[in-house]
Amino acid sequence: MSDVKVKVGILGASGYTGAELVRILAHHAAAEIVLLTADRRAGRPFGEVFPHLAHLNLPTMIRIDEADWSNVDVIFCALPHGTTQEVIAGLPQHVKVVDLSADFRLFDPATYKEWYGAEHAAQDLQKEVVYGLTELHREKVAKARVVANPGCYPTPAQLSLTPLLEQKLILSQDIIIDAKSGVTGAGRSPKEGILFAEITEGIHAYATGGHRHAPEIEQGLSWAAGDDVIVNFSPHLMPMSRGILESIYVKLADGVTPEQIHEALVKRYEGEPFVRVLPFGTTPQTRHVRGSNFVMFGVVKDRVPGRAIIVGVEDNLMKGASGQAVQNMNVMMGLPETMGLELEPLFP
Amino acid sequence: MSDVKVKVGILGASGYTGAELVRILAHHAAAEIVLLTADRRAGRPFGEVFPHLAHLNLPTMIRIDEADWSNVDVIFCALPHGTTQEVIAGLPQHVKVVDLSADFRLFDPATYKEWYGAEHAAQDLQKEVVYGLTELHREKVAKARVVANPGCYPTPAQLSLTPLLEQKLILSQDIIIDAKSGVTGAGRSPKEGILFAEITEGIHAYATGGHRHAPEIEQGLSWAAGDDVIVNFSPHLMPMSRGILESIYVKLADGVTPEQIHEALVKRYEGEPFVRVLPFGTTPQTRHVRGSNFVMFGVVKDRVPGRAIIVGVEDNLMKGASGQAVQNMNVMMGLPETMGLELEPLFP
Amino acid sequence: MSDVKVKVGILGASGYTGAELVRILAHHAAAEIVLLTADRRAGRPFGEVFPHLAHLNLPTMIRIDEADWSNVDVIFCALPHGTTQEVIAGLPQHVKVVDLSADFRLFDPATYKEWYGAEHAAQDLQKEVVYGLTELHREKVAKARVVANPGCYPTPAQLSLTPLLEQKLILSQDIIIDAKSGVTGAGRSPKEGILFAEITEGIHAYATGGHRHAPEIEQGLSWAAGDDVIVNFSPHLMPMSRGILESIYVKLADGVTPEQIHEALVKRYEGEPFVRVLPFGTTPQTRHVRGSNFVMFGVVKDRVPGRAIIVGVEDNLMKGASGQAVQNMNVMMGLPETMGLELEPLFP
Amino acid sequence: MSDVKVKVGILGASGYTGAELVRILAHHAAAEIVLLTADRRAGRPFGEVFPHLAHLNLPTMIRIDEADWSNVDVIFCALPHGTTQEVIAGLPQHVKVVDLSADFRLFDPATYKEWYGAEHAAQDLQKEVVYGLTELHREKVAKARVVANPGCYPTPAQLSLTPLLEQKLILSQDIIIDAKSGVTGAGRSPKEGILFAEITEGIHAYATGGHRHAPEIEQGLSWAAGDDVIVNFSPHLMPMSRGILESIYVKLADGVTPEQIHEALVKRYEGEPFVRVLPFGTTPQTRHVRGSNFVMFGVVKDRVPGRAIIVGVEDNLMKGASGQAVQNMNVMMGLPETMGLELEPLFP
Incomplete structure (x- = not known):
């Protein structure tokens, strides 16, 4: 493994998918978390929101508008549906994106409007997005800048x-x-x-x-x-x-x-x-x-x-969200696809 | 309501459907429990097996072969599938029966054999049994001596x-x-x-x-x-x-x-x-x-x-088993169908 | 039992203790629900908020300020702590009250202030309140107009x-x-x-x-x-x-x-x-x-x-709240203490 | 890390602590599972008993008397209390043991007898056993051949x-x-x-x-x-x-x-x-x-x-049983104490 790690940011880190991303990335051999955002809880340490991970050495959560993108290679976007389109459209081009929201999953703008009740706000960007069901679209994911991570169902x-x-x-x-x-x-x-x-x-x-x-x-x-x-x-x-x-x-x-x-x-x-x-x-x-x-x-x-x-x-939080998101990041960054994801099921 | 109560026996009282029958019948205005059987736990008070009902005044559980049927009007049979056919076939004719097992639910002996792997042991009796889905077969239930209480599903x-x-x-x-x-x-x-x-x-x-x-x-x-x-x-x-x-x-x-x-x-x-x-x-x-x-x-x-x-x-323990069983008993004995069953759902 | 039923109102009926009061009173032989209030959900039928009781014939929920007290004998007050003191102090004298909040449970105003951070707003009324742990204070409850129903713990x-x-x-x-x-x-x-x-x-x-x-x-x-x-x-x-x-x-x-x-x-x-x-x-x-x-x-x-x-x-919702509240009402109104409360435990 | 891995056996692998040991050891960089025993389920693959781990490459479960100890460095003993003393006493001296049962936890034979109702069957062996609460007895554990892993409570x-x-x-x-x-x-x-x-x-x-x-x-x-x-x-x-x-x-x-x-x-x-x-x-x-x-x-x-x-x-299955057992093994074998145990909590 290379010593230069992928620098990762998580937008909307205070939700369950955010916590799951942190749990996975904490032991990822080739990635490092450099940015956590959480609007309502900005300024608070991550471990206050998720005490089970309080022992990890993590950046304090900040607001999105405080983020310094120059130091970030990949963004996981775990923001609420609806707010994501503008945020991602506004990111600098060097930042790769795995979006866990529903905002870029429907490739037909009419269908999007029918189900979400509003015009899609980033239709141009939508055209370059790749649908990230990794096993089915691996080659496209490998070349994508923005991946729409599939829904859990x-x-x-x-x-x-x-x-x-x-x-x-x-x-x-x-x-x-x-x-x-x-x-x-x-x-x-x-x-x-x-x-x-x-x-x-x-x-x-x-x-x-x-x-x-x-x-x-x-x-x-x-x-x-x-x-x-x-x-x-x-x-x-x-x-x-x-x-x-x-x-x-x-x-x-x-x-x-x-x-x-x-x-x-x-x-x-x-x-x-x-x-x-x-x-x-x-x-x-x-x-x-x-x-x-x-x-x-x-x-x-x-x-x-x-x-x-x-x-x-x-x-649903792993293959249905954060696990597949890291799998996609691995593919996008040319890393072994299972890296960080060799986690055994916990039973009982 | 009449002062003369229906005398009820429960065969196999130590299971969940048995306990549910007791819970219902404890406040039934026209029925009284006079017999409880439980082979493995014979000789023990019901309240030892179900402490939540230990305050009720109930007969001690006995073995089936110790039962005195002369004093019983209706039997609820909550025995394991397979043992029921012989037990019910051996009951005196004055005893009405609501059978909660699967033993009399399939009216075609061939189908019974296909699914239960043995010949039906009381095929004559089967012919007089009524299938007790009360709302659909109420008139027949009213005249039945033996009712096969439907399965939960x-x-x-x-x-x-x-x-x-x-x-x-x-x-x-x-x-x-x-x-x-x-x-x-x-x-x-x-x-x-x-x-x-x-x-x-x-x-x-x-x-x-x-x-x-x-x-x-x-x-x-x-x-x-x-x-x-x-x-x-x-x-x-x-x-x-x-x-x-x-x-x-x-x-x-x-x-x-x-x-x-x-x-x-x-x-x-x-x-x-x-x-x-x-x-x-x-x-x-x-x-x-x-x-x-x-x-x-x-x-x-x-x-x-x-x-x-x-x-x-x-x-599944009420309309899917014991509740419907009491509903059937009410119909069989000419009592108001809802008697004892005016129990509100417990939520949360 | 008398044919004239106790007319009961429930303030704050849309919470769990409210639903539990309704569940009990639905089969109370000497009480009838004539008033349900729920500020946020005023105008909506009770069965929308608690679908498991939608089959009951109940008054629509209204705002407290819409209540007609002339037709009410007893109020169960299940309002949030803090708002209760004023509401109860403002009720006409013919209305008996069982208060399920904490507002009248502490008889020393200084202790109340220490734990609730504000002056008690009805200190005169507090003096006539009786603490309703029924088994311990039954005689006083029998004569009380306002009973503070104990906390669950x-x-x-x-x-x-x-x-x-x-x-x-x-x-x-x-x-x-x-x-x-x-x-x-x-x-x-x-x-x-x-x-x-x-x-x-x-x-x-x-x-x-x-x-x-x-x-x-x-x-x-x-x-x-x-x-x-x-x-x-x-x-x-x-x-x-x-x-x-x-x-x-x-x-x-x-x-x-x-x-x-x-x-x-x-x-x-x-x-x-x-x-x-x-x-x-x-x-x-x-x-x-x-x-x-x-x-x-x-x-x-x-x-x-x-x-x-x-x-x-x-x-905690029964003897710890609504059950004991009805027990207290029974004592206050001279009814048999167990009336409406002969409900068996539901297990499993 | 050395390329020569510690060869590990698990006695009583079909229980929950056995499964947990497998989950941990599957990713232990310096240990390898070479033996699994399970008397009742001997001959069956581990993945049949615990399907969540069926993808792991593991030895088939055998009976204890079929074990070849010559190839085993460390045994985790997860047998029922009472059978353990004889089994461990009969192991060859080159095998180190972490015992997860209660059989060697009480160092006073009289106390053992009082609580377990029988004479301790391996009193000589008991004298060399070390109590494995790692943080409190680390030095002794490092030199021990047989460690009694503490109870969960x-x-x-x-x-x-x-x-x-x-x-x-x-x-x-x-x-x-x-x-x-x-x-x-x-x-x-x-x-x-x-x-x-x-x-x-x-x-x-x-x-x-x-x-x-x-x-x-x-x-x-x-x-x-x-x-x-x-x-x-x-x-x-x-x-x-x-x-x-x-x-x-x-x-x-x-x-x-x-x-x-x-x-x-x-x-x-x-x-x-x-x-x-x-x-x-x-x-x-x-x-x-x-x-x-x-x-x-x-x-x-x-x-x-x-x-x-x-x-x-x-x-209770980790620090209270299998986790601490692996921690003890690490100390006994001179490995980094956290090896294999860097597992984040799973929440929610």
Whole structure:
């Protein structure tokens, strides 16, 4: 490893994805954190906001407008959706960017407007952005200056369905994605709906049939299918901090068996360090990827003929956000892709 | 109310459904518990096994072979699957029975054998058994001597889909039931898979495409459709004690709208004390029925044209087991159906 | 029971204690809810704020200044601490009041000021207020117009220690109360510290050595000891919605045994419907009182000679708040004390 | 680092401490796992028992009697209490041992017999065993062949109280240790008491005044005080997988202030990589050490004059078991003490 480390800044460091970036980068052999911003908590040490990391030697959090970009090579942008477009558009050109917000994930400005209710504020920049689902777009990520890090829900959905659609093993109609998520996906800003007493010992559906990650999933699947794909995407909120499980119900193309689907995934992800496909007929648990950058898939035969079920899991803060963001940074900077990410799952 | 109370026995009182029956019956105005059996714990007071109910005045638990049936009007049978058929077949004819096991739920002996791996041991008795999904089979229940209480998963599935299939508002193909359950459904016998550390902070699919409640659901839906229905039924186990949420994905019949489906459910369950259909476009939470006999449904438009989503919730120990069992007893004994069951949900 | 029901109003109905009052009063044979106030949510139906009770027939929530007091017999005041004094002082004299806030619990204005940082705003009214720990002050409660309902933490502490101090079975020095609480005690207003992800899978101490319930406990114990008592009171916040467990470490008076302490509690609470003292050497669990008005105690011999340990549990929303409030109302209105409160614990 | 790695065996690898050892050692730069035993599950791959680590390249689990000791440098013994003494006594002398069971923790055979109900089966071996609370006994550990790894509860208790007793800053009487533990401390063998539904949403005391870790704590504190110390040790079981919090109530020696206690801990643990003492008046959370080898302490002034409160936290599977075991191995083998243990806490 080179002695010259990549100088990293994190914008919006006081949220859960910010803390997760710090946790990963603290032991990254070729990166060093030189900048942390947090508008509301500017001036405070990071360890006050996240006491579990108070022992690390980190810069004090500042406001974005106080940042000195000359000393920064890469920015992770973990700002709230909506404020990001202007911030990134205003950065000097030498700064590479991995954006964890939703602001650059939808490549069609009309779709963006439909789902976010406002004109995209950086449409020119959008054109040079690369969608950072690393395993699927690795070559483009390697050359990108600005990467849109995928949403938590779209990551397992696209990883599993993309090869199957590309190879026409499944139909592009009637794809149903029933997702179950932990609550850190909703962030750290206090809201009644994510209080402990409102979440523990129960589950509920939300944004059924109308979640903002639906168009992102559809965009990726349409790329894969070469055709407009519309999916049913139904998320549920459940009592866990981290983790997403997606139960994906698909129709097999004529003559295709569930075993063939499984085989296609096995082949596609052979040698991928973070994607694990379980033996046919078995399914993964969210708790088996917690704290790691792994995504795991299982394929099961459906009781209904001509159908199959794919179950995928990830840690939404890792492969679903900060882990994949560091993976993308590694690719962008020509570093080994797994650097800093060799973190085992924490179970139980 | 009459002063002469129904004399009730509970076989297998030391499990969670047994405790729930005791909790309900303790305040039932027209029933009194006269017999509790628990083979392994015979001779011990009920309050040792369930200290939260130790203040109740209850008979000591005995072995089944010690029971004096002459003094018993109704038996709730909460024995493990498999042992029940013989026990119930051996009861005197004056004893009415609500069986909470799976032993009499499948009316086709071949289907029973396929899923339970053994010949049904009381096929004659099976012919007089009534399937006790109260809202759908109330008249038959009223005249029954032996009622097979439905499984926890089949209850919301059948309540929601039966009217829609009867009225041909949805197709009978491609019904997908993605269920999320709390762990009390797995009973109180110690098993590694339901230890706290194996369940907390995570979710996993199990018995995907092959759960024993699938044929029970299909049996009910086939009755409704007048046709053989095969469904995808995919249960998941999650960190909550009580509660089941089912996300049901259906295809609308030609020209039918999701609003019409909603309207059909509203009409079907108008006046039903335990079934609540929420306003169109909203969905229920499991925690909002916890401890009560309610089942709640929401209907939502799917993003995919021609489809709709139904979300149903219940407390698996109440409407999914002991609550419905008491509801059936009330109907069988000519008592007001809600007696003992006017228990509000406990939230938070 | 009389046909004329007590007309009840709830001020601050949109919080957890408000919902719990509604849950209890919905089945109270001699009370009827005629008024619900909720400033921020005025004009909205109660069932929107608490969907689990949406089926009840309840008045729409209004602002306090819209209330018509002429039709109200009793008010439960569940307003935030600080605003309560003026509101209650402004009520017409025919209205009886059970105040669930802390505003009237401390009878010495200087102590109030020390802990709440402001002069008491209704010191005259304070003089006629009765402290509503029902089992200890039943006669006074029966004659009171305004009752200060005890805090959640002080209830088990005083119930267990009062008889022991009165009978001089324990020393009044060196009492240590290590309390573990669920999060509903912190209310429903969104705060980072009570988000699911901040509470699940962990525990922490808070306000160690300086919680506002310490002076309330000391006030009650000083009454019992006839002497100034100072206690160590150390609360901890843990992942459960409801429940408080207090481990109380005491020094025995010369020659007194732990068994005698146990015996004293058994005798003191014989016949009390809501206080259960377990067999010597055994201890209770919070989950065994959840949803009920019970408080349960166990007494254990300490390994250190001359000491004993008392473990007490309650549901903080029931005996620790709304349950005891209804118990007090029953006493104030001459109704059977257990009316509406015969609710079994919900386990699991 | 040397290229020759320490060859490590784990006896009893199928429990939670076994899995945690594997998680740590998988990335240990100077150790390699060459042997895994698991009697009941012999012949099965480790990844079947712990799927979250299935991607690691590990030896198949075998029975102990199949082990070839010639190739093993160090053994971690995670066998059930009671079976360990004979196994370790039978190992060849070249094998170093870190024993995670309780079998060699009590150095007085009479005390062992009193608490474990049987004669110690390896009393000669016991004489050469070193008690492995690393920070307190580092020099002895460095020269030991067999190390008794401390119990989970005794670790924070001794780390905090030992310096205070040595310096006579606190009295050795009336020490009260109120401990709250997650459930992995109870192991992975199925028992009713640790089922999810029996643990979630509640807390209870257990073994109050008579837990087997009490004599271990007393042994360590007696060493520190130069005197026989008896403590009140009261554990509680609560809904979390990992973590122990101990609230320790102490009496200050004449003229000593809580601030001085704090200062003494700060000084004692300056430079220690795994012990963090928070600023005076603040207290730690279990979730802030989860998955790490840290132990954190806070010191708070008690409201009762002449007293102080110490709050300590650790992850019971890490510093309370497997983490400290690896720390001890590092010291025994002359490796950097933190090797393999630079694992950040996982929050949330």
